[in-house]
Amino acid sequence: MARKLSRKQENRIREGRQRRIDEFTADPSTLREGVVISRYGSQADIEDREGTLLRCGIRRTVGTLVSGDEILWRPVVPGEGGTDTVEAVLPRKSLLQRPDFYDGLKPVAANIEVAVVVASAVQPELSTNIIDRYLAACVHAGIEAAVIITKTDLLPDPGDEDRLRERLSFYGEPHVRLFLASSATGQGISAIRDFLSGRRSLLAGQSGVGKSSLLNALLGSAAAEVGAVSDVSGLGQHTTTCTRMYRFPEGGTILDSPGVREFGLWHLSREDLIRGYWEFAPYLGTCRFKDCRHQNEKGCAVRQAVAEGQISPERYDNYLRILEDQEQVRSRAGFRRACTDPAGR
Ligand SMILES: Nc1nc2c(ncn2[C@@H]2O[C@H](COP(=O)(O)OP(=O)(O)OP(=O)(O)O)[C@@H](O)[C@H]2O)c(=O)[nH]1
Ligand SMILES: [Mg+2]
Ligand SMILES: [Zn+2]
Structure with a gap:
């Protein structure tokens, strides 16, 4: 469980970051710039400016670190041993977060311009509630949002697609782009690629809705692992376990993320929530x-x-x-922790 940091620890993180930015500005040969591809516990895969992938340790005072973070890292000095190390997170242009009842506010992805909420037309059952939660979180974080409904090839009747568009007519421009797609037939894929390429994006949503399949269809490769939806529960089986960044050949990045069970909005005030409506x-x-x-x-x-x-x-x-969910959680003990940013940002 992540501990809530004391003010002193928060200050140390801030001062450490500034010291490393100053060091880099004074002498760019000691530290290098990079971007976090994926974070695994105490290690991170990063990409340096030349496009080389490296696994790095993370300096203890770095604070939160997520896919999409721009960082400064220190290469090992040949002959001295040790590991390449992430030393500081550069200021973020955006941060999508979600509250966890025990761990406080958890960052999901940094520096994204557009969050794509993925939902399935068929299985798992389409939930506009979870889409709405993401949309409200995006409005709050100042991130553009889009909605993609996948697996349209599994809709049984010819008129189903029109009925789906009709049902979802509350989504749409200028507030949010809506796409209907199928990774199996390729429907909608080139329009989505046109929309996302050249930008920094994130695929998010429930497990099994087809985020990784969509990523593979967009990239034209089997970059990410795909796993079947359970016949018993009709739910996904959490195949993707770690958020990871991929690059479009034509420019831009896309993060594939693990499926969520729920998306709490306890950190949003009622006014914040209403802005999503x-x-x-x-x-x-x-x-x-x-x-x-x-x-x-x-x-x-x-x-x-x-x-x-x-x-x-x-x-x-x-x-x-x-x-109702916000009110229920707020009445529970420990609520304050659920809405506190453990990194003090
Ligand atoms: N027919 C059909 N099946 C699809 C489509 N997209 C995904 N699937 C299937 O749905 C299942 C789940 O796909 P994934 O891409 O692993 O789903 P995910 O959202 O990445 O799931 P997690 O990684 O668990 O969050 C797999 O069996 C895919 O083959 C589609 O457009 N049409
Ligand atoms: Mg996946
Ligand atoms: Zn009223």
């Missing part, structure tokens, strides 16, 4: 009560809009469930 915006401030939570209050303009068909009942129901 952009269709509520025209009604905010017009409810009878100023502090309306849009749950069961009388004179709620959001509920009225749902009743009149202006807001999708499915999206609204997801909002209610996330709100």
Whole structure:
């Protein structure tokens, strides 16, 4: 379990980072720049500026380190032994995080420009609740989001795809790009490649929805391992165990991540959560009560809009469930830890 760092430890991390950035600025020959491809416990695979892959140790004072992090690393001096070591994390342009009840806020990926939430049209069963959770987290982190629905080849009836588009019509531009795709037939793959190449992206979502299959289809290679969905539970079997960065031949990077069981949003305030529900915006401030939570209050303009068909009942129901989940977790002991950043960032 990750310990919450004391203020003193947090300061040490910050000072250490600054010292190494200063050292690099003064003499770029002692430290080198790189990017984290994957992190495994006390080690990380990094790529240096020449594109060479190296396994490095991590200096104890580095703090959190995740795929996508830009870093400074120190090569071993020939003849002196030891290992190449990650010495400092450079300032992040973005950080997607999720709260863990025991470990506090956990970083998922650094410096991504677009997070792609992957869900399956068929199996595991499509959950817009988990998509909504990612979308709200992305809005909060200032990261563009897209939604990809995979396995359309498994839809049994010819009209199913149109019905799916109709059901998901609440997603779409300008808020989020929606793609329907099949890694088996190639449907949607070139449009997704056009959308993602040249950018820094992340594939995220439940286990078994087809993230690694999609990655392989996009790259045109069997780069990532793929595992069958369980016949018994209809769920994925957590084949990918570690987030890893891949490069598009035409430029840009894409992170494949392990499937999640749930995605808590306890670190978001109600206002933060509502920002992920952009269709509520025209009604905010017009409810009878100023502090309306849009749950069961009388004179709620959001509920009225749902009743009149202006807001999708499915999206609204997801909002209610996330709100209830937030309230339930907040009432439990240990909640403060779940929303605390262990690295103090
Ligand atoms: N028919 C069909 N099967 C697919 C498609 N995409 C993925 N699958 C299958 O779905 C199963 C799970 O695929 P993965 O790519 O391993 O899923 P994942 O999201 O990476 O799963 P985790 O790594 O466990 O998070 C495998 O049996 C794939 O062959 C698709 O578009 N069509
Ligand atoms: Mg996978
Ligand atoms: Zn209201």
